[in-house]
Amino acid sequence: xxxxxxxxxxxxxxxxxxxxxxxxxxxxxxxxxxxxxxxxxxxxxxxxxxxxxxxxxxxxxxxxxxxxxxxxxxxxxxxxxxxxxxxxxxxxxxxxxxxxxxxxxxxxxxxxxxxxxxxxxxxxxxxxxxxxxxxxxxxxxxxxxxxxxxxxxxxxxxxxxxxxxxxxxxxxxxxxxxxxxxxxxxxxxxxxxxxxxxxxxxxxxxxxxxxxxxxxxxxxxxxxxxxxxxxxx
Amino acid sequence: xxxxxxxxxxxxxxxxxxxxxxxxxxxxxxxxxxxxxxxxxxxxxxxxxxxxxxxxxxxxxxxxxxxxxxxxxxxxxxxxxxxxxxxxxxxxxxxxxxxxxxxxxxxxxxxxxxxxxxxxxxxx
Amino acid sequence: xxxxxxxxxxxxxxxxxxxxxxxxxxxxxxxxxxxxxxxxxxxxxxxxxxxxxxxxxxxxxxxxxxxxxxxxxxxxxxxxxxxxxxxxxxxxxxxxxxxxxxxxxxxxxxxxxxxxxxxxxxxxxxxxxxxxxxxxxxxxxxxxxxxxxxxxxxxxxxxxxxxxxxxxxxxxxxxxxxxxxxxxxxxxxxxxxxxxxxxxxxxxxxxxxxxxxxxxxxxxxxxxxxxxxxxxxxxxxxxxxxxxxxxxxxxxxxxxxxxxxxxx
Numbered sequence: 310x311x312x313x314x315x316x317x318x319x320x321x322x323x324x325x326x327x328x329x330x331x332x333x334x335x336x337x338x339x340x341x342x343x344x345x346x347x348x349x350x351x352x353x354x355x356x357x358x359x360x361x362x363x364x365x366x367x368x369x370x371x372x373x374x375x376x377x378x379x380x381x382x383x384x385x386x387x388x389x390x391x392x393x394x395x396x397x398x399x400x401x402x403x404x405x406x407x408x409x410x411x412x413x414x415x416x417x418x419x420x421x422x423x424x425x426x427x428x429x430x431x432x433x434x435x436x437x438x439x440x441x442x443x444x445x446x447x448x449x450x451x452x453x454x455x456x457x458x459x460x461x462x463x464x465x466x467x468x469x470x471x472x473x474x475x476x477x478x479x480x481x482x483x484x485x486x487x488x489x490x491x492x493x494x495x496x497x498x499x500x501x502x503x504x505x506x507x508x509x510x511x512x513x514x515x516x517x518x519x520x521x522x523x524x525x526x527x528x529x530x531x532x533x534x535x536x537x538x539x540x541x542x
Numbered sequence: 543x544x545x546x547x548x549x550x551x552x553x554x555x556x557x558x559x560x561x562x563x564x565x566x567x568x569x570x571x572x573x574x575x576x577x578x579x580x581x582x583x584x585x586x587x588x589x590x591x592x593x594x595x596x597x598x599x600x601x602x603x604x605x606x607x608x609x610x611x612x613x614x615x616x617x618x619x620x621x622x623x624x625x626x627x628x629x630x631x632x633x634x635x636x637x638x639x640x641x642x643x644x645x646x647x648x649x650x651x652x653x654x655x656x657x658x659x660x661x662x663x664x665x666x
Numbered sequence: 667x668x669x670x671x672x673x674x675x676x677x678x679x680x681x682x683x684x685x686x687x688x689x690x691x692x693x694x695x696x697x698x699x700x701x702x703x704x705x706x707x708x709x710x711x712x713x714x715x716x717x718x719x720x721x722x723x724x725x726x727x728x729x730x731x732x733x734x735x736x737x738x739x740x741x742x743x744x745x746x747x748x749x750x751x752x753x754x755x756x757x758x759x760x761x762x763x764x765x766x767x768x769x770x771x772x773x774x775x776x777x778x779x780x781x782x783x784x785x786x787x788x789x790x791x792x793x794x795x796x797x798x799x800x801x802x803x804x805x806x807x808x809x810x811x812x813x814x815x816x817x818x819x820x821x822x823x824x825x826x827x828x829x830x831x832x833x834x835x836x837x838x839x840x841x842x843x844x845x846x847x848x849x850x851x852x853x854x855x856x857x858x859x860x861x862x863x864x865x866x867x868x869x870x871x872x873x874x875x876x877x878x879x880x881x882x883x884x885x886x887x888x889x890x891x892x893x894x895x896x897x898x899x900x901x902x903x904x905x906x907x908x909x910x911x912x913x914x915x916x917x918x919x920x921x922x923x924x925x926x927x928x929x930x
Contacts (some may be wrong), residue, residue: 315579320584324849324930325849341589341591342589342591358929361759361760362759362760362927363755363756363759363760363927363928363929364927364928364929364930365925365926365927365928380762380763380764381762383760383761383762383763384762386760388756388760389836390756392753392756393753393758394753394754394755394757395757396678396754398678398681400581403553408596410670410673410674411667411670411762412761412762463611474587478584478585478587481583481584481587481590484580486580486590486591496855500593502547502553502586502587502588502589502590503587504587504589505589505591505592520552521552521553521589521592522552522553522555525549525550525551525552526551526552529550529551530549530550531549533549534549538745
């Protein structure tokens with residue numbers, strides 16, 4: 310078995326004439342939290358969707374735990390998309406049953422525990438909930454799995470600072486150190502301290518891949534300030 | 543509440559500083575058991591691997607030790623803690639003196655200011 | 667996994683169909699008791715209240731029938747299009763499930779509801795008609811059926827109907843999947859693809875029948891009543907292109923979902 314949980318080899322994805330991902334080669338080890346950083350439209354979401362087989366690569370290859378994306382890798386990967394996919398007609402309890410039916414690694418107790426801490430009732434209908442609450446429920450579903458790789462696309466995108474703290478605490482609190490979490494975001498300062506590695510993505514290319522402390526040691530700057538420098542308009 | 547970090551130096555180095563402070567000030571008295579890495583990381587809102595690295599450094603210098611099964615403890619070696627205190631005092635006072643010098647204060651002025659301000663704050 | 671998919675697919679659709687079925691049957695009953703069809707006798711005044719109620723209840727009844735038919739088609743399309751290729755696809759395609767299992771679960775559910783919609787509609791008509799000799803008539807019908815189709819007809823005719831249904835649903839799925847390959851104007855592309863598939867499949871059916879034209883004509887001209895065996899073999903002959911086409915649509919849809927999926 311490979312030591313890397315995620316490997317991309319010469320990965321390219323084009324939409325029409327636009328190269329969303331441009332010849333990316335990347336290896337991410339097991340047991341770390343990685344920030345996938347880049348401005349809007351730099352290819353973060355595209356890369357994550359390619360790993361989930363929601364997009365088909367134009368060329369190049371992806372391996373997850375040494376396997377090509379498919380049913381076996383989907384058992385290992387827990388994915389939080391940047392949009393809500395919950396069925397409005399379901400109750401919270403229905404969607405929890407759905408997840409525990411399909412994912413062998415889903416921990417129902419954990420999910421109910423997290424719901425309780427948010428004062429959410431399992432009998433509540435998703436229809437009645439705000440967008441922010443739905444996003445929290447989706448995060449609970451995703452973090453209640455005991456997966457090997459978590460792909461979180463903009464988990465702190467449109468939420469207020471208090472919710473952001475809750476989300477980061479939820480991610481950290483459920484993180485098992487043998488798993489890998491990849492978090493895409495452009496809000497770096499909020500998340501910098503929980504990252505170990507960062508990847509800067511610019512126009513579909515990897516322009517930097519280092520640990521947070523390496524960056525701080527070498528440049529004497531936070532990742533956030535380095536980011537502002539690299540992506541200066 | 544997440545711990546605060548400066549942006550100009552590595553996070554693990556700042557974690558070492560913070561834990562040293564806690565040992566020094568008695569928040570973690572000699573011989574106490576530290577919370578698990580995971581909980582500490584969550585409290586500080588930092589990456590568990592970074593926390594692990596900081597704790598390992600503190601173990602290397604002897605301020606912490608690991609008991610095979612029961613976890614990680616603060617050293618009971620009070621000499622070591624005294625040395626740590628001395629080091630921190632030196633560091634902070636050197637920093638302070640450097641700043642005062644930059645402001646143009648001389649030796650006597652600094653001493654006078656210190657005793658005056660300490661005198662004043664006694665009443666509070 | 668297929669079983670679990672089916673369970674959720676039925677759950678997601680039952681809440682839409684069952685109330686509609688219930689309403690249809692309820693209005694069939696209401697119509698039966700106020701017998702609106704008998705109101706249209708010359709003696710009744712035109713603006714009678716009873717007349718109004720009757721008209722209204724007939725209208726609602728027919729609206730419900732149209733509703734059931736429309737719902738069956740719309741839900742069949744929507745369940746495939748939005749739940750696999752819309753936002754919900756982010757959930758469905760990250761489940762540890764193979765694309766063919768998704769297609770089969772959607773297909774089986776759509777077929778079940780189509781059959782049920784048909785049965786409920788027929789049932790509602792039976793309720794309204796309220797013929798007292800229903801059991802006798804049914805028995806006569808079965809006898810007549812057996813005379814024409816023989817015992818084998820019990821299997822061949824429903825089999826034929828199911829295969830035709832499956833093939834038609836799969837054609838819609840294939841059109842949606844083909845439409846998905848276009849990066850813009852997916853809806854228009856889907857409709858165009860449906861037209862193309864329709865024409866191609868009709869042509870194919872005709873082509874397959876060319877070698878059988880002569881015997882078929884002879885069969886039609888033949889003045890004697892055809893034996894059940896003849897009718898059934900004719901049905902089986904019709905079945906051949908339907909099954910081939912259905913399999914083709916299925917393979918095409920599966921290939922697209924497996925190798926060409928691009929949820930944007």
